[in-house]
Amino acid sequence: MATTKTNKGNATVFTTPSDREIVATRVVDAPRRLVFEAWTNPEHVPHWMTGPEGWTMPVCEIDLRPGGAWHFVWRGADGAEMEMRGVYREVTPPERLVNTESWGGEWPDTLNTLVLTEEDGKTTMTSTVLYASKEARDGALGTGMKDGWAASNDRLDAYLRTMA
Amino acid sequence: MATDPLSTTFAALADPTRRAILARLAAGPATVTELAAPFAMSGPAVSKHLKVLERAGLIERGREAQWRPRRLQAAPLKEVAAWAEGYRRFWDASYERLDEYLRHLKDKEKNDGHDKDE
Numbered sequence: 001m002a003t004t005k006t007n008k009g010n011a012t013v014f015t016t017p018s019d020r021e022i023v024a025t026r027v028v029d030a031p032r033r034l035v036f037e038a039w040t041n042p043e044h045v046p047h048w049m050t051g052p053e054g055w056t057m058p059v060c061e062i063d064l065r066p067g068g069a070w071h072f073v074w075r076g077a078d079g080a081e082m083e084m085r086g087v088y089r090e091v092t093p094p095e096r097l098v099n100t101e102s103w104g105g106e107w108p109d110t111l112n113t114l115v116l117t118e119e120d121g122k123t124t125m126t127s128t129v130l131y132a133s134k135e136a137r138d139g140a141l142g143t144g145m146k147d148g149w150a151a152s153n154d155r156l157d158a159y160l161r162t163m164a
Numbered sequence: 165m166a167t168d169p170l171s172t173t174f175a176a177l178a179d180p181t182r183r184a185i186l187a188r189l190a191a192g193p194a195t196v197t198e199l200a201a202p203f204a205m206s207g208p209a210v211s212k213h214l215k216v217l218e219r220a221g222l223i224e225r226g227r228e229a230q231w232r233p234r235r236l237q238a239a240p241l242k243e244v245a246a247w248a249e250g251y252r253r254f255w256d257a258s259y260e261r262l263d264e265y266l267r268h269l270k271d272k273e274k275n276d277g278h279d280k281d282e
Binding site for chain 2: 012
């Protein structure tokens with residue numbers, strides 16, 4: 001565990017516990033039952049999971065069960081669209097959600113795990129993004145990409161360390 | 165027109181062809197012709213994508229070939245930094261909005277008198 005200091009206030013703490021993972025930890029002031037709802041109910045998700053100012057989520061489809069699909073589309077002020085989709089692998093309200101995530105094309109797919117723990121009415125959200133196996137990743141990117149990605153991941157590790 | 169740098173980065177990453185180009189450039193510098201090869205796409209169409217990526221600061225044009233501006237040089241550090249920064253800011257901004265939204269949900273639940281079960 002990298003986080004010895006307490007997650008003070010509302011800061012999101014990013015860590016890279018392995019060369020295949022990125023972990024974001026954040027505390028919110030609500031019971032995890034509500035937090036799980038906010039993450040998994042299509043009525044709620046477009047109200048907050050929209051990233052930069054000016055972006056909206058016009059499409060939010062969630063079939064919340066193992067094997068069920070999800071599909072999000074974001075739209076920027078200038079009309080640019082970003083699309084992601086995936087499949088739920090584990091759905092355990094109100095504590096755990098595991099799903100695949102794909103941008104399509106050659107960008108590597110990831111396996112995302114959200115773990116919610118509650119203490120004194122506050123919820124710690126731990127979101128882990130795991131890159132596919134080396135083989136799957138290399139296959140997705142085509143041969144010859146391996147070294148480039150390894151180098152990028154090293155740099156990413158270094159960079160993420162500077163952000164925490 | 166988007167002026168927020170994060171928005172520009174996101175718009176640049178939104179396209180699967182551009183992400184494929186970035187993946188290719190992560191393996192090393194490439195010419196426009198080399199970049200166009202895997203896609204059923206003309207040189208000018210690829211150039212258009214490259215311009216978007218350049219504007220977003222995700223790639224750089226090779227300096228040594230100014231008279232023949234076809235050679236591009238990936239700037240992996242820049243690329244990764246921009247990507248990581250985009251990722252971080254996406255979730256920072258979203259989580260801030262989530263704080264607000266959860267407050268709203270809590271208030272709503274209080275007023276509705278807990279008629280929602282799990």
